[in-house]
Amino acid sequence: MRVVLQRVSRASVTIEGRVAGAIGRGFCLLVGFTHEDTPAEVDWMAEKIAGLRLFSDAAGKMNLALGETGGAVLVVSQFTLYGEATKGRRPSFIDAARPEHAVPLYESFLAALRRRGIEVAAGEFGADMLVEIHNDGPVTLILDRSP
Numbered sequence: 001m002r003v004v005l006q007r008v009s010r011a012s013v014t015i016e017g018r019v020a021g022a023i024g025r026g027f028c029l030l031v032g033f034t035h036e037d038t039p040a041e042v043d044w045m046a047e048k049i050a051g052l053r054l055f056s057d058a059a060g061k062m063n064l065a066l067g068e069t070g071g072a073v074l075v076v077s078q079f080t081l082y083g084e085a086t087k088g089r090r091p092s093f094i095d096a097a098r099p100e101h102a103v104p105l106y107e108s109f110l111a112a113l114r115r116r117g118i119e120v121a122a123g124e125f126g127a128d129m130l131v132e133i134h135n136d137g138p139v140t141l142i143l144d145r146s147p
Helices: 037-050 099-115
Strands: 002-015 018-023 026-033 053-056 062-065 072-077 118-121 130-144
Touching: 002 037, 002 072, 018 072, 018 118, 026 130, 037 099, 037 130, 072 099, 099 118
Parallel strands: 026 072, 072 118
Antiparallel strands: 002 018, 002 026, 002 130, 053 062
């Protein structure tokens, strides 16, 4: 499981002209799955994201977690996170999980974040989406958890 996390002042995802999800301050999470991913990776990632201290405290130090700031997450599925482009000009996506494996993991990830008290907005798995991200900082992390 791979997540590109961006701390945002706001973010939204639009599908066919309709806003499918939008948040104010929080994290935009671009999420991809590979063939070997299991619910264990999903739970680990949700716990990691819920606990990351990436927001400034009164002293200006990154010392507050998402829940301490009232922030939310916008989760966007993105199989291209497992694109391999070292050879040739056309990336291979062979390492990306097929939808029949990835969709249950994606839905489980959304639920795992909600169980941790996080407000969750989401795109639509497999849809052609326009994602608007207002990166705050900028703060961007790449989180990788594979079995």
